[in-house]
Amino acid sequence: MLTIFNHIYMIAPEFAHPMGVNKREEAFMGKPDLRGTDVFKGFLRLSSEIGNDILKTQGAGGNTSFKQDGVMWVKASGTWLAKAEAEDIMVPVVVDPLVSALREGDSRAEKSTDFIVSALNSSGLRPSIETSFHAALNSPVVAHYHCVNAIALAVLESRDSELAARMSTVPELTWVTIPYRRPGTPLAGEIEKAAAARPDVLILFNHGIIVCGDTLEQVADRIERVTKALSCGTRETIKADVAALEKIAEGSGFHPARDPASHAVALSEINRKLALGGSLYPDHVIFLGTEIGVLSEGQSAEDFQAALHDAGRAPPKMLIVPDKGVLLSSSLTAGGEVMARCLAEVVGRIPDGSKVVYLSEEDEYELTHWEAEQYRQALDRGSARQTA
Known part of the structure; x- marks a missing residue:
């Protein structure tokens, strides 16, 4: 009734x-x-x-x-x-x-x-x-x-x-x-x-x-x-090396991405280039920020973090370890972590050799300084506390 x-x-x-x-x-x-x-x-x-x-x-x-x-x-x-x-x-x-x-x-x-x-x-x-x-x-x-x-x-x-x-x-x-x-x-x-x-x-x-x-x-x-x-086909990649990622993440505020599919961002040179070229869509900016870190060969996440601290810079929320996988900040909620999977799915579908239109710096600034998105992130953090 x-x-x-x-x-x-x-x-x-x-x-x-x-x-x-x-x-x-x-x-x-x-x-x-x-x-x-x-x-x-x-x-x-x-x-x-x-x-x-x-x-x-x-x-x-x-x-x-x-x-x-x-x-x-x-x-x-x-x-x-x-x-x-x-x-x-x-x-x-x-x-x-x-x-x-x-x-x-x-x-x-x-x-x-x-x-x-x-x-x-x-x-x-x-x-x-x-x-x-x-x-x-x-x-x-x-x-x-x-x-x-x-x-x-x-x-x-x-x-x-x-x-x-x-x-x-x-x-x-x-x-x-x-x-x-x-x-x-x-x-x-x-x-x-x-x-x-x-x-x-x-x-x-x-x-x-x-x-x-x-x-x-x-x-x-x-x-x-x-x-x-x-529907678009996805680019084939090698397999993530989770054991190596865990060792690289020791002592830092990062951990290997929990969703296996998220690692694809780091497991192809084309995927890495596309992901590092700029911001592709709003939710990436909101939940993962405008910067993705890249570790050099043999560098640990802890050393990477320390170098940024000495330079007075905050660490990004996502790190690429080329040909091994992705590390994510332990401060990310489930809502943030799933955006790493989204990025992997998007860049893996962009055809080889394609030219891409990224969001501008002005677009990024609008998103990161927008009260409505700050409210949405606050709800996401609150939800994470309730389910912890």
């Missing part, structure tokens, strides 16, 4: 009714709470399936949304899609006022917290940093995720032709590309320009992919089709 609710929304004064009845409250009074319905459970299931596929989503990356009756449920910032069915991670926001705020350049569209349906926000969390673009897209169901195949193609200088060739195999899907913009309202503004055409798929340069549809089933089917179209 649906639970019917009446409640007061947290809103800005401009939405107040002249007779004292809030316009937004009046518009949404008596709407059903969807959380107990089969369709909402299906939404959580789809979100969880996306989140549990490492080739689609890594850690707290990616977000999904579901719209009905003017309310949009969207993944909370800093939470994992993989846990959608097990934890309360969806936040309800009202759509139209948020879209209006985005179009008017209203700063409240950045965090979207002023548009939360507070009586239904049982988690008390704030919505995804990308909520505004979900609202701008007209489709009832939207799935945004960091598909490693899509990223590997969307960082190429030749990405327009590469993507066109691959998407030609799914002519039934309409698609557009979106230039790189910082997540939040800069990216939402670009996506809003394309929203009127109701594309099925949006490929975000140096970022990921968005798949839209009218139903959960339609979006799931489109995800399957576009995944097949964009």
Whole structure:
């Protein structure tokens, strides 16, 4: 049975009714709470399936949304899609006022917290940093995720032709590309320009992919089709030498990457060159930083750390030991460690000899000094303490 609710929304004064009845409250009074319905459970299931596929989503990356009756449920910032069915991670926001705020350049569209349906926000969390673009897209169901195949193609200088060739195999899907913009309202503004055409798929340069549809089933089917179209082969590498890595890491604040696939970054000269060339996508910058260290032959992680300390520099969160594997900082949470796997999956799919477009220093600065991402990292650290 649906639970019917009446409640007061947290809103800005401009939405107040002249007779004292809030316009937004009046518009949404008596709407059903969807959380107990089969369709909402299906939404959580789809979100969880996306989140549990490492080739689609890594850690707290990616977000999904579901719209009905003017309310949009969207993944909370800093939470994992993989846990959608097990934890309360969806936040309800009202759509139209948020879209209006985005179009008017209203700063409240950045965090979207002023548009939360507070009586239904049982988690008390704030919505995804990308909520505004979900609202701008007209489709009832939207799935945004960091598909490693899509990223590997969307960082190429030749990405327009590469993507066109691959998407030609799914002519039934309409698609557009979106230039790189910082997540939040800069990216939402670009996506809003394309929203009127109701594309099925949006490929975000140096970022990921968005798949839209009218139903959960339609979006799931489109995800399957576009995944097949964009699938790239991976570069073969030698095997990691974990025993050597453990010895190299002794006495330092580093340890061998726990996920065997993460070591591929260090096990191919091409992979190393691509990884060390710059930052490829936002979540790498946020969780692993803008620098990757490289140990020289015979150098220990402890010696590397000491040299940086003497120079007054903090050590990077990831070290490459050429042809042996990857060492990660012991300060990294699970959310940070999984980004090493993401990097390995992305660089391993970039074709040999390809020219790559990296994020600029200005792009990196925007990400590392952005309050919304600092909040997301704080949640990740908090989650790690709770599960320790």
